[in-house]
Every structure is written in C-alpha cells, then in structure tokens.
Amino acid sequence: MPFPLESVRSSYPALSDGFAYLDGAAGTQTPDSVIDAVSAAYRAGLGNVGGAFPASHRADEIVAACRAAVADLVGGHPDGVVLGPNMTTLTYRLARALTGPGDEVVVSRLDHDANVRPWTQTGAAVRWAEVDPVTGELPVDQYAGLIGERTKVVAVTAASNILGTRPDLPAIAELAHRAGALLYVDGVHATPHGPVDMRALGADFYATSAYKWSGPHMGAVVADPVLLETVRPAKLRPSPDTVPERFETGTSAFADLAGVTAAVDHLAAMVPGSGTRRERLLASMAAAEEHELELFATMIAGLETMPHVTLHGKPARRTATAYFTVAGHTPRQVAEHLAGLGVNVWNGHNYAWELTGALGLRDSGGAVRAGLVHYNDHSDVTRLLEGVARLS
Numbered sequence: 001m002p003f004p005l006e007s008v009r010s011s012y013p014a015l016s017d018g019f020a021y022l023d024g025a026a027g028t029q030t031p032d033s034v035i036d037a038v039s040a041a042y043r044a045g046l047g048n049v050g051g052a053f054p055a056s057h058r059a060d061e062i063v064a065a066c067r068a069a070v071a072d073l074v075g076g077h078p079d080g081v082v083l084g085p086n087m088t089t090l091t092y093r094l095a096r097a098l099t100g101p102g103d104e105v106v107v108s109r110l111d112h113d114a115n116v117r118p119w120t121q122t123g124a125a126v127r128w129a130e131v132d133p134v135t136g137e138l139p140v141d142q143y144a145g146l147i148g149e150r151t152k153v154v155a156v157t158a159a160s161n162i163l164g165t166r167p168d169l170p171a172i173a174e175l176a177h178r179a180g181a182l183l184y185v186d187g188v189h190a191t192p193h194g195p196v197d198m199r200a201l202g203a204d205f206y207a208t209s210a211y212k213w214s215g216p217h218m219g220a221v222v223a224d225p226v227l228l229e230t231v232r233p234a235k236l237r238p239s240p241d242t243v244p245e246r247f248e249t250g251t252s253a254f255a256d257l258a259g260v261t262a263a264v265d266h267l268a269a270m271v272p273g274s275g276t277r278r279e280r281l282l283a284s285m286a287a288a289e290e291h292e293l294e295l296f297a298t299m300i301a302g303l304e305t306m307p308h309v310t311l312h313g314k315p316a317r318r319t320a321t322a323y324f325t326v327a328g329h330t331p332r333q334v335a336e337h338l339a340g341l342g343v344n345v346w347n348g349h350n351y352a353w354e355l356t357g358a359l360g361l362r363d364s365g366g367a368v369r370a371g372l373v374h375y376n377d378h379s380d381v382t383r384l385l386e387g388v389a390r391l392s
C-alpha cells in the first residue's frame, strides 16, 4: 500500500509554515487530532483519578485508554505500561529499582545518555559495549564476554538517535536471558520509524517517548506486568502499590495522556485499513518506514556526492537519520545557514555523549543531524541538499 503522504501532511498544521522539518529525531510535530484531544480533555472537565464523580472517572478512562494505546503501539500488555513525564525520568526510576551495589550492568556507547547514566549511577559495576566508529555498528559478539552471572541488566538502544543504527537486539537479548539478565531497550528513537514488537526484540523493558511519534511530551516504559510485580520502586506510603501504578510518582498529565492515545490512533490511521488497532499500526508503520527509507536513499546519495560533506557511520540496518559534517563550517554554522533557508536540522552531540566521543566528534561540536519521519517529503530532502551544496 503506497503511503498517502499528502493526506498525512495535511493533518499537521505546523507543516504549513514553510519549513522543512528534518528535526523529528528531537521531537515531531503534532496532528490536529492530538491537539484536539488534549484540549477536549480539559474542556470536558477533568479531575484527579480515583474519585467518585464524573470528571474523575474521565481521568480514569484517559489513563486506561492511554495504557491500551501504548501497549498496541509496541506489542505489550496494557497493565505493563508505566506512564511518566519522559523516558529519562522513568529510566532513572527503574534503574534505581532494578540495580544497585553488588550487581553488574552492561551499557553501550551507541546509546543516548538517557540509557547510560541512569545505569552507571546506581552503584552497580559497569561494563561497556563498544561501537565500531567507522561503520557505526554495535557488534553483538562482544556481549558474550560482557554478560556474566552477576549481570542484572543489559541496557541498549533499538536505534541510535544520531546514526540510526539498529543493533541486533534479539541476539543481544538471547545472551542476556541465557545469563538470567534483563534487557532494557531504549526505543525512543526507533519507535517512530517502523513497526515495533517488543517481544520479538526480546525486550523485558521497552522505553518510548510520545513526542517522538506525533504525541505530547510524555514517556512510557512497557514491561510484562508479571515482571513488574517483582520490582519495588521507591514510592510514597499512600500512593497505589499496584502494577503499573506504583512506578508512577505524583499526579499525571491527564490531558496529555489523552493526546498520547490520539497520537497512536493517528499513526494507526495514516494508511487506510481494517483490523484491530495493533494490526493497523503494524501496516501503517511498515508503509511509513518504506516511505522514509526511500526518501533517505535520495538524501544519502545526494550528500555522498558532495566532496565537502563527510557522512558519519554506515550501519547496515538503520532509521532514516543522517549525521554529517561540512568542511570549513562548524555544525552550528551549517544549522544556522540551513535555518536561514527554512530547513530545520540539529547540530551537536544530541546527548549521544559516548557515541560522539567514540566518533571523535564530541569536542568539536558534534555534527549535523538531519532525520526523516513519516511526514517528510521530497521537497524537504531537495531543500536540504541544495542548502548543503551551497556551502562548498
């Protein structure tokens, strides 16, 4: 099924401002249906959860609907969906609940720092998986030597937020599980770029952030509820001790959660289809991925022909995310030049702290990141290529 790009684009009001939004890896734009869902939640009258009156019941329903939606998106169970303000906050919380002194954790230099530092700061011993700085791959065979009987958690990304590298997670999961360790997958960058099946990936925990896939600024971590029953996070005395609620501190942003559900519904409906929401999501996200990768091939081919451009990493399996430097210009200068031409790209390390260190780019301002998501079109890519060509 071809991707209905024009109808998808028309649902995003921000895209009419004339900019080429190639900054999706730092946060996507939101469609009307999400904006409307957030405002409808407030307009209807919204109470806190667990009360005796209708406005409170509406909050209860919003939370339940949101858990079901996120579960559909990643292939999890609604009772295992932990909701929170963002992935970083949730990962800190889970890292403290899962590990501590006497344990070992394995982290990777491919990862965004949000899936590194929370694990290295609990007192557990840390072992590092290295990247190949030329290809940008995370070789799997090293994990056999890194995972041991004291390993509690292996934390690894489903996709690099700067190079797009998609590591072989099922193979890493197998090694982790054989040693009795848990696999904590950072799915923040991967989720918007194709269908997700956390069980097929071997993820015991799968973290994602709705603002990377057309939703509000919210995060979620999904796990098997049976596993969550075995974990006891720090919590207030009177707050619920049930799963998944005991992992959620304080009062949630209920209206935003209504927006998260609307974002999942939007993704499921991008490509017309029938079946359950999960089935429609799988079909829709597969079509979106195909569309992105086709545009990405044009983008990479264009950048590769430019002698003044150096592309970093060449992973075999990747999202549509390019990271490059331009001779004679700092990444910030390139981003400013492109912004002047109406093209939004990111510059810097993008919190891929260890990876930009391994690539030798961190101390010189990182590089330029141009990423595609489902709503990007050929003219976005052409404008990027024309803008970069002018810097030769």
Ligand SMILES: Cc1ncc(COP(=O)(O)O)c(C=O)c1O
Pocket: 025, 026, 085, 086, 087, 088, 089, 112, 114, 115, 157, 159, 160, 161, 186, 187, 188, 189, 208, 209, 218, 219
């Ligand atoms: C791969 C990856 N992991 C984690 C994060 C952190 O997510 P959050 O902003 O929800 O804490 C980001 C944010 O850019 C990311 O790209």
